[in-house]
Amino acid sequence: MNIAATRRKSVDLSVNIGGLALRNPVMPASGTFAEGLEKVMDFNRLGAFVTKTITRELRAGNPLPRVVERPGSLINAIGIPSKGVQHFVEKIIPHYTPYDTPLVVSISAPTAEGFASLAAELSIPGVAAIEANISCPNIEEDGKAFAMRAESTEKVTRELRAATKLPLWVKLTPNTGDVPDVARAAEGAGADAVVVANTILSMAIDLKTFKPCLGNVMGGLSGPAIKPIVLRQVFQCAKAVKIPIIGCGGISTAEDAVEYMLAGASAVQVGTATFLQPAAMTTIIEDLETFCLHREIACVTDLIHGVVIEEADEPELAWLDPVS
Amino acid sequence: MSIEPDYGMAAAPPSPGPGAWKPSIVAELAEVVAHDAVNGEYRHLVVACSAEAAAAAPGQFFQLLCPHPAGEQPFLRRPMSLYGADPVKRQVEFLYKVTGAGTRGLDTLKVGDRLDIMGPLGVGFTLDPAWRHIVAVGRGAGLATLAPLAKAAKANGTRVTAVFSARRPELLVSVDLFHSHGAEVVAVTDSEQTSGPANVERILRRYIADGRCDAFFTCGSSRLMRVQQRLAKEFGLPGQVAMEQQMACGIGLCYCCVRDFHVNGEIVNRRVCWDGPVFDLMEALP
Numbered sequence: 001m002n003i004a005a006t007r008r009k010s011v012d013l014s015v016n017i018g019g020l021a022l023r024n025p026v027m028p029a030s031g032t033f034a035e036g037l038e039k040v041m042d043f044n045r046l047g048a049f050v051t052k053t054i055t056r057e058l059r060a061g062n063p064l065p066r067v068v069e070r071p072g073s074l075i076n077a078i079g080i081p082s083k084g085v086q087h088f089v090e091k092i093i094p095h096y097t098p099y100d101t102p103l104v105v106s107i108s109a110p111t112a113e114g115f116a117s118l119a120a121e122l123s124i125p126g127v128a129a130i131e132a133n134i135s136c137p138n139i140e141e142d143g144k145a146f147a148m149r150a151e152s153t154e155k156v157t158r159e160l161r162a163a164t165k166l167p168l169w170v171k172l173t174p175n176t177g178d179v180p181d182v183a184r185a186a187e188g189a190g191a192d193a194v195v196v197a198n199t200i201l202s203m204a205i206d207l208k209t210f211k212p213c214l215g216n217v218m219g220g221l222s223g224p225a226i227k228p229i230v231l232r233q234v235f236q237c238a239k240a241v242k243i244p245i246i247g248c249g250g251i252s253t254a255e256d257a258v259e260y261m262l263a264g265a266s267a268v269q270v271g272t273a274t275f276l277q278p279a280a281m282t283t284i285i286e287d288l289e290t291f292c293l294h295r296e297i298a299c300v301t302d303l304i305h306g307v308v309i310e311e312a313d314e315p316e317l318a319w320l321d322p323v324s
Numbered sequence: 325m326s327i328e329p330d331y332g333m334a335a336a337p338p339s340p341g342p343g344a345w346k347p348s349i350v351a352e353l354a355e356v357v358a359h360d361a362v363n364g365e366y367r368h369l370v371v372a373c374s375a376e377a378a379a380a381a382p383g384q385f386f387q388l389l390c391p392h393p394a395g396e397q398p399f400l401r402r403p404m405s406l407y408g409a410d411p412v413k414r415q416v417e418f419l420y421k422v423t424g425a426g427t428r429g430l431d432t433l434k435v436g437d438r439l440d441i442m443g444p445l446g447v448g449f450t451l452d453p454a455w456r457h458i459v460a461v462g463r464g465a466g467l468a469t470l471a472p473l474a475k476a477a478k479a480n481g482t483r484v485t486a487v488f489s490a491r492r493p494e495l496l497v498s499v500d501l502f503h504s505h506g507a508e509v510v511a512v513t514d515s516e517q518t519s520g521p522a523n524v525e526r527i528l529r530r531y532i533a534d535g536r537c538d539a540f541f542t543c544g545s546s547r548l549m550r551v552q553q554r555l556a557k558e559f560g561l562p563g564q565v566a567m568e569q570q571m572a573c574g575i576g577l578c579y580c581c582v583r584d585f586h587v588n589g590e591i592v593n594r595r596v597c598w599d600g601p602v603f604d605l606m607e608a609l610p
Contacts, residue, residue, distance in 0.1 A: 036576035036598055039349040052577075060593065066580040067572045069399035074572065078579050081593065223399065275400060275573040276389065278351055278442060 011292040012299040013285070015047070015267050017244045018192025020102060020129050020167045022047040022267065025300060026257065026285045029248050029271030030106035030133060030171070031078065035095055040278040043099045045285060047267060051092065053106040053133045055082040056118050063215030068204045073226065074272050075202050077219035080108060080136060085121060093126045102128030104169065108136060112146075112156040116163035123164040130166050132156065135173035135198035137220045147173040147198075150185035161190030169246065171195035172237075174226075179233045180240035193244040195269065196234045200226055222272040226250045231263050238264020238305055252280060254287030261303035349575065350376045351389075351442040356433050357415060366468075366497050367431060368407070369418045371439055380409040380416055382472035383448030383566055383602040387574035388418075389440035390429035401442060402426035403571045403597070405469035405543075408501075409444075416441070419468035419497055445574050446601050449473055449564055451480045455538040458482055459531050460507075461524070461552060463489035466544015467498040469566045469601075473541055474498075474505040485536055487512060487527055489519045489545060525551045532559055539563055546610035556605055563605025569596040584609050 013024035027048040028037075034052065043049070062079030069075075088105075096103045105127050109115040119130050134146035134156055146152045147170075157170055170186040172179060174197035183194050199220025204213040212218075230249025237245055247265030251257055252273035260268050273280040292300055354371035362368050380386070387401035408417035422431050433439060451458075451473075458477060462470045467488055477484045484507035490496045492515045502509050510527060512518040531537045532555065540552045540563035549565055556563045569581040576598030585592050585607045594600065 032573070032577050034575075034577045036349075040347055040351075040575070042345040044345075052579075061579060061582070064580075064582070065570055066582075067400075067570070067578070071397040072399065074399060076572070076578070076580065081579050081582070275578065278349065278573075278575060279347075 011289050011297065012301075013289060013292075015244075015301055017129075017246065017267055018167045018169070020048075020104075020192075022102065024285050024288070025261070025265075025267035026281050026288070027104070027246075027267065027269055028274065028281060029269035030131060031080075032271040032274050037274070037278060041282045043096075043101055045282050046101050047285075048102045048104050048128070049096055049099070050104045050131060050269065051088075051106050053080050053082070053108045053136065054085065054088045054092075054118075055080060055108050056085055056114065058082060058084050065213065065215055068213035068219070070204060070221075071225070073221050073223035074275070075204055075214060075219040075221050076199070077214045077216035079216060085118065089122075089124070093124075097126045104129045104131050106131040106133050106171070108133045112152075112159045115156050116159040119160050119166075119168075120163040123166050127166060129169055129192075130160070130164055131169040131171055131195060132160055133171050133198070135171050135175075137173070137175060137199060137201045137218070145173055145175075147171070147182055148176045150178075150181045153182050154185040154189045157186045157189035157191050167192045169193045169195055171198055171248075173198050174230055174233055174249065175201045180236045183237040183241045183245075187241040187243050191243060193246055193266075194237065194241065195246040195248055196237050196265075197230050197249055200229065222250065224250045224252055224256075227256060227259075231259055234260055234265050235263040235307065251284070252276070254284045254291050257284055257288055258291055258303060261300070262305070262307040264305045264307075266301070266304050348376060349443060349445060350374055351440060352377065353438040354416070354441045356435050356437045356439060359433055359435060362419065362497055363494055365421045365495060367420055367422065369420065369430065369433065369439075370415055371417075371441060373414055373416055373441060375411065375414060377416055377441060377443055378409055378411045378414045380406045380444035381448040382406065382476045383469065383564075384444040384446050385574075385601060386416065386418070386441050386443035387445060387571070388426070388430065389442070390426040391432055391437075391439075393425060393428040393432055396425040396428065398425040398429060400572055401574060402430075403445075403574055405465070405566070405601075406444065406448075407468050407471050407498075408475070409472065416443075419465075419471065421465055442574065446597055447599065449476070449541060449566070449602050451476055451482060452539070452562075453480060455480075455482050457536045458484055458539045458541060459528065459537045460484055460486040460502075461489075461528070461540065461542045461545075461548050462486070462498075463519075463545035463548060466542070466566070467496070469543040470541060471498040471501050474502045474507050477507075478505045482538075483536070484508070485531055486510065487524060489513070489524070489548065491515065521547050521551050524548055525555070528552065528555055532561070537561060540605055542566075542605065549605070549608060550610060553605060553608075564602050565605045565608045566602045567596050567600055567608060571597050573597070
């Protein structure tokens, strides 16, 4: 242990995401978390739980194959299989209530009204916040989703806001040209935080059969390969909105989490990394504390938007002059 | 009755100190103790591991983070049936066929190398103490999955008769292991034209008639599974089948490995990695 570490014994890892206090900024990404991880990690150490997206209707999910791997990445087209609201309220929520960790419920619906009524129905004891998944590329035709456009994001967020008093997180898509504009729309309509982002719409083709590798033809790309892209989007969104941003895209290590926080994220979600290292989240929490100790950072919130952008010097143009 | 926590604007929940919580599934670096070719296709890998990993039960599996073979980058872990577990020596064994990027990577491992193993995973086989005699039917890689049953059955005081199917006799695996635990093994092969479902059914009917089949255990062939489902129904016998499916997480999170099952007149979707990989024989669909 170095000198800095012995001088400072602990780091304040707590963050506040739009009114929801978390013991640390690390939580799962929706769709990569379930009760099975109880056998791998102590659930009381996570910043929050985020459930797999639930829908009002029963959904079977997409045809198989549902995943294909590519270097440094995974493409999935699971398609949100859902057992419906009643199963969720009776079986899933009670499973998490014994833990001292807030439960964030991810929801999806085909219409803005559907989102609102589901949010209202799930604003019950045991649920700490709603994450509106308006960005799944796998359930609408051709990867379309509310979060592709500012107008549709504004409309669905406004209806959600009117339907629930719980902290409202809106999960944005990386598949639109102007993510900051969509983030501003969510903020303007009353979102308490935005999650940036979901998976990147993508495709893979089998060279033996010439068929798409996924049953759904297209799917969402995740994993370390997408980190630089989503990190850039978090950086852009942090300049566009005042509400907290939860970074999500290719985070596997504490260093990745720090990068996201420096770019402007107040918290992070870990998804695909859990498929490779099931205890990735708790490892990240430990390593994040160690990182802060070594850098003598007292509060993890000091990292937020800490990226240092130096004013560029006047460019040296002499070489452009052919005579000099 | 617990009081509902109020997360509103309250202070963050405290970080718990080191508590009594212990993992039952681990991801760890295991050391390669032995790694040998069994025949032209199969490799036998033995690794030294923790007590948690070595507690693996027959029918369970591990997710292996395979080394990258030259020119390939397997991203996901690869599910691998347990071939054997020794809680005393703290070792687990795998028997695998080199077929893709992941297993080509495994094939590069040398004694002393480290392999990242995650497990034990899934629901394994169940042995009823009342069973006097069981029949194990396997083909191909399914023979490796059935292998730990031989030892477990012996410990349970249950006799085992195995019907093993392969393309050619030299590709049969696990036969010696079953013999070493006192099991009888009948081999059927494509090259000898003995592996067809009709012949296997004749063999199984004989075992049933002789009172040597209190339950079926099977892995590796849909055709042979259907034969056993028919016989199980006809004679009212229980059975278990270990199923395969492409997996990503291996721990029930991602829902990529789902299969349809026939349960009480309904078609039900289940995760092979979490609800299985061992399922009731009568509920399985090919």
